Amino acid sequence: xLEYGEMLIDYYGDYGxxxxxxxxxxxxxxxxxxxxxxxxTEKLISRLQPAQVIYGPSYISxxxxxxxxxxxxxxxxxxxxxxxxKHKDKVFHTKKYSYYYSDVPAAVFNMEVDTFSLGGxxxxxxxxxxxxxxxxxxxxxxxxxxxxxxxMFDDLRFDDEDIxxxxxNTVTKLSEHYGCKNVRLLSDYLGSLA
Numbered sequence: 396x397l398e399y400g401e402m403l404i405d406y407y408g409d410y411g412x413x414x415x416x417x418x419x420x421x422x423x424x425x426x427x428x429x430x431x432x433x434x435x436t437e438k439l440i441s442r443l444q445p446a447q448v449i450y451g452p453s454y455i456s457x458x459x460x461x462x463x464x465x466x467x468x469x470x471x472x473x474x475x476x477x478x479x480x481k482h483k484d485k486v487f488h489t490k491k492y493s494y495y496y497s498d499v500p501a502a503v504f505n506m507e508v509d510t511f512s513l514g515g516x517x518x519x520x521x522x523x524x525x526x527x528x529x530x531x532x533x534x535x536x537x538x539x540x541x542x543x544x545x546x547m548f549d550d551l552r553f554d555d556e557d558i559x560x561x562x563x564n565t566v567t568k569l570s571e572h573y574g575c576k577n578v579r580l581l582s583d584y585l586g587s588l589a
Contacts, residue, residue: 397445397516400432427490435489442492444516446474449487450496453478454508454519457497457533460526466557477521477529479504499529502572507565524565527558531577540587543580559588 398406400417403426407413417434420426427435430449439445447453457475461467473493478485485496507525510517521529530551537543547553563585570582 396435396437397429397439397448398426398434398436400434403434403436424490429489430487439514439516441513441518442474443511443518443520444513446476446494447518449494450476450478450485452504453496454504454521456499456521456526456529457495458530460521460523461530461553463520464523464526464557466523466527466554467552468554469552477504497533499532500573503528503569506569506572522565523557524561524569527553527561528566528569528573528575528578528581531581532573532575534577536576537580540580540584543577543584546577547581559585561585563589 403417404413407416410416417426421428421434429435429445433445433448435445443455443459446455453476455463455474456477458467458469458471459473459475462469462471473495476494476496477499478496479498479501481496481498484498487494503525507522508519509522510519531543531547534546537546547558548555563582566578566585567582570578
């Protein structure tokens with residue numbers, strides 16, 4: 396369970412120094428400090444659960460979502476998240492995991508994001524199309540569709556069948572709001588497959 400520091404201070408209020416009690420619990424690894432003022436008091440079902448609580452507003456995307464959907468073959472060891480209007484990347488290291496946050500355009504932030512529920516917690520994750528677009532948005536611009544294919548299939552190791560099964564209309568709608576050549580090239584590439 397995720398608890399804020401104030402909640403734990405109230406819970407351990409009968410102790411002479413509740414702050415010291417919390418410090419001892421963290422030292423003994425009975426609870427885990429996720430960031431200043433946020434603690435994990437019970438084992439979480441998934442590393443994805445605290446992502447939006449640690450830093451937000453945000454949703455899970457980039458390599459983590461691509462790995463969850465099987466679009467890339469690698470396991471994403473870090474939980475990667477999209478934010479907006481933060482103007483710099485942010486990293487939070489916890490005892491177990493690292494959480495990375497990176498901006499996407501505000502115009503696309505709420506588009507194509509699904510909500511999942513797990514163990515009493517909800518978290519948001521980009522759809523397949525959105526995760527691919529977010530990843531391509533952060534890459535240097537490619538000059539044409541051929542170069543984009545080399546990036547996607549050779550460098551990033553995207554599964555070609557998963558990419559060809561992306562919804563063309565969704566990617567086209569997203570491409571209108573990203574203002575990113577790579578996402579426009581992806582839309583063109585998917586259009587050429589139809």
